[in-house]
Amino acid sequence: MKISKKIVRDLQKYLLGTDEFSFISDMDSGFYPISLSFTLEDFDFYYKPIDGNGVPYKIYESVGKQYNPTRVAAYALANYNEFLSIGSTECREIFLKCANWFLGFGDARYEYQFDWNDLKAPWISCMAQGEAASVLVRAYRTTNNIAYLDHAEKSLRPFFFSIPEGGVQSKLDDGSLFLEEYPSRKPTHVMNGFLYAMIGLAEFCDARESNKHISLYMKLIETLNGNVRLWCNGRWSLYEDPAVAGGMNFCTPSYHNLHISQLAWVCARNEMPELRRVVSSWERGLNSLPIRMRALFGKVLFRLLNRAQR
Template identity: 30%
Template sequence: MRKILILSLLLCFAAPIKIYALSNNHYVQQYIEKDYQYQPFIQDYKINNDYLNFSTAKEFKPEKFTWDENGIPMVKYGTRIEYNPVTTAQGALFYHGKFLTSQRSEDREAFLKLADALIKMQSKDGAFRYSFSHRIPHLKTRYPAGWVSGMAQGQALSVFSRAYEVTKDIKYKLAGNASFNFLTTPVSKGGTMTDLSHISSKWKDQIWFEEYVTSPKNNYTLNGYIYTLLGLYDWGYNPEMASYGGEKAKILFQRGQDSVKKILLKYDVGGYTAYDLSHLTLKQEPHVVIEYHRVHISQMYVMYRLTGSKYFLEYYNRWKSYVDPV
């Protein structure tokens, strides 16, 4: 085990589970060889609390990451260093968690500095547009500068809800409302909201938020969608946000968790989980990112605690059984 918990981009925090077992499944074998560990959560997820136990990490230090002269995180992409709204949001959530446990003014200031940096990244229409082009090989897509992500919109909601709780400054309500409005803009109009019709025509009324928008078929990235649902939960169940999109966000959270139930089984590729459903919509080999299996496990537990649905508990137990000690 590392002495310092390192935040890999898009991963969760908590005390890890050590993996001892070996398996004939080559995905599981790689998981074990890389010493990956899934994260059990020892607290219930509540609005404005320590987001996914981020405070349990000793420092905010994602891989391939640096700071600018103003203390804003930047991500290394090959030879480039770029601002990333998700990294900024996760840094803010880390310092918010630290502030809740320490009550230190420096943690509060670091949290609000990153929340304000997030506002500066926001376009007038509420979108968090990435300022750089980005290629995702397995999706056969190069995103030009200005691309958008449902995950960025959702994690911003989690930040702005907490920033308003700390400061009571209406600018965070306004920023969150704008982020929510863009999140619910259909993909056909340049947004991130779509449906499950690319899986089944009978599910065209089931909503979905894409982390990576692809055309002509959706890819349905699981982890980014669940993080987006957490943002909807934070915004929708915060009574302060009722007049700022909160009531609609609550409804969309309920509809959204119903959507993911429809297709969870399709992420199971036989003893492991796929990153997305491009194997179905793009007709290719399942795209498996070894480390994300642990994220999927943790997210199923969080969704179970939020909804009380044993459906999510079943998948939590199933997916962790693939890598649990024997």
């Protein structure tokens, strides 16, 4: 039922456009820079069910009940932004419950306990590790409890190791360093997960001075600046690198706007003329019905050739 609802929603967004995952440009406010308020507006669809500790989990058709770290992080960050926006103590409590869920992993490795394509359980994701760092940095700022910041640093450890070493690092064809959302034997270089990881890394650097982490962040900036065109097709963005993904996996409008917002965040922190040009091009694509229809055709074609796992 949820899958059918998602398909209908996606089709509406292709027709009308969307502002989901918009960029929050006030960099000094403490808000998480990607707006997730739309998820709270449809709580049942995005986060239900919730366990007795106030943490969301998901029922997968193939493997049953599972805790998805990125779902927990999104719920935390959406509530944190709501807490800052309206001062809700309930949202603050929800946020801290989710932060404490991450704190409960002694090794700060937020593993997925089910197989996914050629990934065998347990496996980790740069997106989950980076979003957890974003949650934990904010928990530290909210409570002044250094344990949260220390755990955020532990969350980022896999960023410094290759996939065979148990980390999430890979290399693009030109040798540039990349962080993998799906660190399989043949990773497809998913862009949004890489950028979520960059946000978490940068926010940790803002909270604790660390030359090691700053150096890694600058290497990732070089990767992005030198290779962003890999994820471009006209005025639309691709979900992953087509050279290794089996074709052009066009983003849905929501994920396309997420890419726009994530790159806008990078540009707000760093002077990146090339990335600004890409952002402008993608914004024009999002606002064009013919380009959205072209992206829809591309997505359907890719899905016919490459069945998605659920």
